[in-house]
Amino acid sequence: MNxxxxxxxxFDTEERITIENGVVVxxxxxxxxxxxxxxxxxxxxxxKEEHGGEVTILTVGPERVEASMRKALAMGADKGxxxxxxxxxxxxxxxxxxKIIKATIEEQELxxxxxxxxxxxxxxxxxxxxxxxxxxxxxPHISTITKLTVDGENVVVEKDxxxxxxxxxxxxxxxxxxxxxxxxxxxxxxxxIMKAKKKPLEEVEIDDLDIEEEEMEAKTKVLExxxxxxxxxxxxxxxxxxxxxxxxxxxxxxxxxVI
Amino acid sequence: xSKKILVLADVREGKLRNVAFESxxxxxxxxxxxxxxxxxxxxxxxxxxxxxxxxxxxEVVVVTDSKLDQYTTDAxxxxxxxxxxxxxxxxxxxxxxxxxxxxxxxIAARLGFGLVSDVTALEEIDGELAFTRPIYAGKAFVKKxxxxxxxxxxxxxxxxxVALDADTARTATxxxxxxxxxxxxxxxxxxxxxxxxxxxxxxxxxxxxVSGGRGVKSxxxxxxxxxxxxxxxxxxxxxxGACDSGxxxxxxxxxxxxxVVTPDLYIAAGISGAIQHLAGMSASKTIVAINKDPEAPxxxxxxxxxxxxxxxxxxxxxxxxxxxxxxx
Numbered sequence: 001m002n003x004x005x006x007x008x009x010x011f012d013t014e015e016r017i018t019i020e021n022g023v024v025v026x027x028x029x030x031x032x033x034x035x036x037x038x039x040x041x042x043x044x045x046x047x048k049e050e051h052g053g054e055v056t057i058l059t060v061g062p063e064r065v066e067a068s069m070r071k072a073l074a075m076g077a078d079k080g081x082x083x084x085x086x087x088x089x090x091x092x093x094x095x096x097x098x099k100i101i102k103a104t105i106e107e108q109e110l111x112x113x114x115x116x117x118x119x120x121x122x123x124x125x126x127x128x129x130x131x132x133x134x135x136x137x138x139x140p141h142i143s144t145i146t147k148l149t150v151d152g153e154n155v156v157v158e159k160d161x162x163x164x165x166x167x168x169x170x171x172x173x174x175x176x177x178x179x180x181x182x183x184x185x186x187x188x189x190x191x192x193i194m195k196a197k198k199k200p201l202e203e204v205e206i207d208d209l210d211i212e213e214e215e216m217e218a219k220t221k222v223l224e225x226x227x228x229x230x231x232x233x234x235x236x237x238x239x240x241x242x243x244x245x246x247x248x249x250x251x252x253x254x255x256x257x258v259i
Numbered sequence: 260x261s262k263k264i265l266v267l268a269d270v271r272e273g274k275l276r277n278v279a280f281e282s283x284x285x286x287x288x289x290x291x292x293x294x295x296x297x298x299x300x301x302x303x304x305x306x307x308x309x310x311x312x313x314x315x316x317x318e319v320v321v322v323t324d325s326k327l328d329q330y331t332t333d334a335x336x337x338x339x340x341x342x343x344x345x346x347x348x349x350x351x352x353x354x355x356x357x358x359x360x361x362x363x364x365x366i367a368a369r370l371g372f373g374l375v376s377d378v379t380a381l382e383e384i385d386g387e388l389a390f391t392r393p394i395y396a397g398k399a400f401v402k403k404x405x406x407x408x409x410x411x412x413x414x415x416x417x418x419x420x421v422a423l424d425a426d427t428a429r430t431a432t433x434x435x436x437x438x439x440x441x442x443x444x445x446x447x448x449x450x451x452x453x454x455x456x457x458x459x460x461x462x463x464x465x466x467x468x469v470s471g472g473r474g475v476k477s478x479x480x481x482x483x484x485x486x487x488x489x490x491x492x493x494x495x496x497x498x499x500g501a502c503d504s505g506x507x508x509x510x511x512x513x514x515x516x517x518x519v520v521t522p523d524l525y526i527a528a529g530i531s532g533a534i535q536h537l538a539g540m541s542a543s544k545t546i547v548a549i550n551k552d553p554e555a556p557x558x559x560x561x562x563x564x565x566x567x568x569x570x571x572x573x574x575x576x577x578x579x580x581x582x583x584x585x586x587x
Contacts, residue, residue: 248547
């Protein structure tokens with residue numbers, strides 16, 4: 001089975017965000033595999049273990065992303081294709097990224113039976129690139145899945161729908177996006193880490209792709225990035241617990257006016 | 260310049276969701292005196308014409324095909340594409356819901372549109388529509404706009420844009436659109452739906468959320484939280500700690516991984532307030548924190564805090580609220 005996994009590198013969720021000159025400061029930040037993409041990597045490796053085949057990691061990003069790709073290889077993926085944006089200075093939005101991934105799949109002649117991606121990235125949170133890519137490749141997609149079973153060309157998934165669950169059947173080729181609860185991503189073993197250093201990681205420059213700059217140009221533009229206004233510290237109630245509870249109810253009623 | 264705006268009205272189980280009205284309010288603003296067209300899909304579509312008109316639609320497009328009664332990506336995709344090609348709007352709005360999130364990127368990819376997801380506010384700046392959306396789950400915000408001559412397409416986060424008051428004098432013209440579904444492009448089949456959400460109150464749309472963290476100690480520990488949430492007509496949420504410990508389903512998780520919520524009232528019980536959790540709830544209008552540890556970071560974002568054991572404080576709060584809410 002040919003398995004492609006789209007992986008984005010993101011800030012660790014424990015990182016604070018600071019902004020300088022209108023952009024988010026990356027210096028000193030800890031970067032990780034986007035947590036939702038980590039579920040996708042794990043699921044891809046599990047599929048390979050069950051059905052055989054090869055797991056290819058696809059990542060768009062600057063040089064720092066290599067560490068996350070190597071981690072996915074250490075977990076058990078077989079090879080990586082990295083679309084290097086380090087020297088690219090145009091605007092890229094979700095439209096652009098989906099176009100670039102599609103062009104890369106074609107340029108590298110990557111075969112796929114299934115494509116896995118995270119349901120969203122914890123930085124931009126757009127949840128767009130997976131479904132966009134499926135449409136560009138003319139294959140169906142099922143988003144926010146929590147269980148995946150593949151039998152021959154038949155696929156059964158469980159999909160999280162705002163807390164409810166749908167059981168959905170489809171066929172390969174298919175793109176799915178991973179929701180929390182799909183699996184428990186493994187830690188790379190020491191042996192895995194050693195092996196990962198030698199696994200192939202193909203580098204692709206955007207300029208090498210058979211895609212016009214106009215075709216992948218962003219459709220949207222950023223006007224401003226800013227931090228939310230700092231909240232004043234709240235009121236810690238004092239006194240007997242029973243009185244605090246009474247006071248809280250009064251405050252919710254007359255001051256906050258939420259009950 | 261007045262514009263034509265299309266709203267894809269969000270429906271769940273045949274009923275309009277409030278975010279459909281919020282999208283109409285956004286569309287009225289964006290139309291600059293132009294036309295607002297609402298589209299509603301499913302055999303029940305005509306039932307919703309009046310409500311959509313009352314909340315701002317000038318025209319309502321209905322597709323009354325029963326293939327659309329239950330959402331599937333491919334059927335919706337074909338219907339929405341047909342509607343967009345029929346209406347030819349300059350802007351399209353829908354909810355950032357399970358449906359809007361799933362179908363909008365596909366539509367955008369097919370039609371070569373940009374898409375701004377999960378919008379919490381929109382405004383006009385120098386004649387241009389600017390969309391505010393959280394990034395890093397609310398640790399920062401970005402304002403985005405569309406490049407010149409691009410079709411505007413946005414999914415709007417429920418509970419953020421204020422719907423217009425219903426004007427029962429408003430009426431709308433109705434257009435029926437039929438879709439010739441390509442059966443080879445209906446590629447996913449729903450075999451079963453299992454209801455797991457808290458008694459119909461959706462976490463992302465709930466006006467009140469009562470959340471538990473590691474401090475609830477067990478699955479049963481959520482019982483007093485559930486009682487409080489039920490009393491207030493709210494939903495129960497959880498921190499990653501509580502989910503990781505197996506006290507509740509991941510569907511309840513609030514945070515940078517999990518759901519982002521912005522209710523009127525957020526009650527955090529036994530949640531310390533790790534930054535990844537704060538990202539998912541700190542934009543709530545009023546936050547109450549209940550925690551044994553006075554140093555817990557949750558108190559720094561709370562409007563009101565009580566230092567104490569949640570198993571003592573939450574039931575007391577429920578009883579006290581019962582007194583106040585009696586007769587309401």
